[in-house]
Amino acid sequence: MLVSYLEVRAYDASAVGLxxxxxxxxxxxxxERGTATLIVVEPDTIVYVKLRALDGPLPVEGGEPFGLVYFLLAVxxxxxxxxxxWEGAMRITHAIAYRPVPTLEEPWARVTLAALLEPRARA
Structure with a gap:
């Protein structure tokens, strides 16, 4: 899964919103599977975060025009x-990036950030 920093939030060491x-x-x-792997790729390190779905997909308020849903995941x-x-000096030289970089003023970005403010699940 490829997501931007806008679409994922760690609430603490054990819970992530997506x-x-x-x-x-x-x-x-x-x-279908109830699991995901988030891979953080940076020039100095690669981190694999193994996740399990706790709840979702849940509707995102205001996200209907963009087809957005929320998942609560356990780490x-x-x-x-x-x-x-044996790899010697071989390294990843650049992190993954995409363009154009979205602004926080775009409607989908505002809705996404609002949805990630607090962890949520069905009662």
């Missing part, structure tokens, strides 16, 4: 990838 498009393959996989495991000795 807002994605309801019709996406990632949303379907979360519903099951965090693994940091380290270069093997």
């Amino acid at each position: 807002v994605i498009q309801a019709g996406s393959r990632s949303a379907r996989n979360l519903v 099951d495991e965090v693994l940091e990838d380290a270069a093997a000795d």
Whole structure:
């Protein structure tokens, strides 16, 4: 799953909120499998966050025009990838990026950030 910093929020070391498009393959996989792996790629490190769906998809208030849904995820495991000795100086040289960078003023961004303010689940 490829998400931007706008679409995911860690509430603490054990819970993560995620807002994605309801019709996406990632949303379907979360519903069907109940698990996901978030991969953080930076030049100095790669981290794998193994996640389990606690709830979702839940509707996102104001997200209907954008097809957005919310998932509450539990962190099951965090693994940091380290270069093997034989890899020597080989490294990832750039983090993953996409353009244009969205502004926080775009309607979908505001709705997404609002949906991620607090963790939520069905009662």
